[in-house]
Amino acid sequence: MAPASFELIASLVLRETSIIYEPRKEYLVEARLHPLSVQAGCSSIDEYVQLVMRNPVERQKSIDALTINETSWFRDNAPYQAFTETMLPALLAARADRRRLSIWSAACSSGQEAYSIAMLLDQHLPPGWTVDILATDVSTAMLSRVQNARYSQVEMNRGMPATSLVKYFNRAGTEWEVVPSLRSLVRTRHLNLAEPFPMIGTFDLVLLRNVLIYFDQPTRHGILRRIHPHVASDGYLLLGSSETTLDLPADLNAMWDREQIGRVQAHRPATQAASTIAVPRPHPHIASGSLTGARP
Ligand SMILES: C[S@@+](CC[C@H](N)C(=O)[O-])C[C@H]1O[C@@H](n2cnc3c(N)ncnc32)[C@H](O)[C@@H]1O
The missing domain is CATH 1.10.155 (Chemotaxis Receptor Methyltransferase Cher; domain 1)
Structure with missing residues (x-):
């Protein structure tokens, strides 16, 4: 060219x-x-x-x-293990009164990240809890894929355990379609991380994985600054395994605490910063799906 x-x-x-x-x-x-x-x-x-x-x-x-849409089911495994073993138990204890969790897959690609989390919640969330998973991306084609929730055999081969395939997918021609009970937990929205965020509320877990690498440093820093009020004060932010926050300027650095959970470093709003930074109230229109515990 x-x-x-x-x-x-x-x-x-x-x-x-x-x-x-x-x-x-x-x-x-x-x-x-x-x-x-x-x-x-x-x-x-x-x-x-x-x-x-x-x-x-x-x-x-x-x-x-x-846009580079590389993704897979339970990508890197360790973040999902950290979620079920540490983050989820902590969140279940902290949210026992309202029994509701909200999760944001920012830069969701074709939805494997959002549906992987939905599967874990189906297995580990006690009955009576509700969950809302927001999947956002700048690519409208990717958002359509999340909504269609259909995956080729090649995509299924990338990280989907056989037991979960049987439990959470139906055959649809040559593809596999996510079962309706999981699809109802995930909603999509177009969101460009590089622009000011719309009113999306706060989340107990934000997955911002394998996307910061495509941006220059000021853009990365801008996103980490703007995402801060959208992580609950006792919530978690997960980056990709090759993404670090070692280069943050002092003020931005002070906004985030790091917590090592197994092989994963989670970011959490710093206790001091959380009390001085205005946190937007959750958006009243957030829809939620409900889970009634593990499927038979
Ligand atoms: C490599 S994929 C990562 C998918 C998933 N988070 C994972 O870790 O498997 C990167 C995704 O970021 C999205 N993306 C790129 N630039 C973006 C932007 N400015 N705002 C929102 N999403 C963006 C791409 O469309 C793509 O789906």
Whole structure:
């Protein structure tokens, strides 16, 4: 692709998602845009880029194609183990009066993260508790995938234990579809982490995993600053296993405590910061699914 086309696309993606495409990633951009270009009847990628610049539908498609959606079930395992063994028992004790948990999968990709958590809650939440799992992403294509909740055999092979496959999926042609009882726990919303957040309330657990790596440092810091009031004062923030917060400026550093849970480092709103930073009240319209304990 021509350098000018690459520049146009790279600036578009940066502007819309804050994802950085460095020079020399032309081959990647070209590979991802090629199918869209053919579909749109363009004779070259450069022609397609011109189309993207004037057509909002193609613009969204190209942004969707250029977000990296790599994910898997129970990705890295350790965070999910830390959740069931440590975080969930602590939250069950802390929320015993209202018996409700809320979880946010920020940058949810095709939904494996949100549904993995939903499966664990199905197995470990006592009867009578309700749970709300919000799955957000900048890619509308990914949000549709979460709503459709259908996965190919290749995707199922990436981390889905056989027992959970049998329990939580129905066959749908060549794909596997998440059972309705789990789907009802997960709602989706379009949310660009690089922009000011809408009123989404506070969450007991926020999964912000494997997305900060795509941003530059000011964007990463901005997100960690803005996400702070959305983590309950006794809640948890989980980052990806290769994502650290070692480079935070002092004021942002003071906002977060780190807690080592098994092989996972969880971030928690610092006790001192929590008392001085205004925490928005939970949004009254948050829908919740209910669980009645483990399925038979
Ligand atoms: C590599 S996937 C990670 C998925 C999942 N969190 C995991 O760890 O398996 C990164 C996701 O971040 C999303 N993303 C990229 N930029 C974003 C932004 N500015 N706001 C929200 N989501 C974004 C992408 O669309 C993609 O689905």
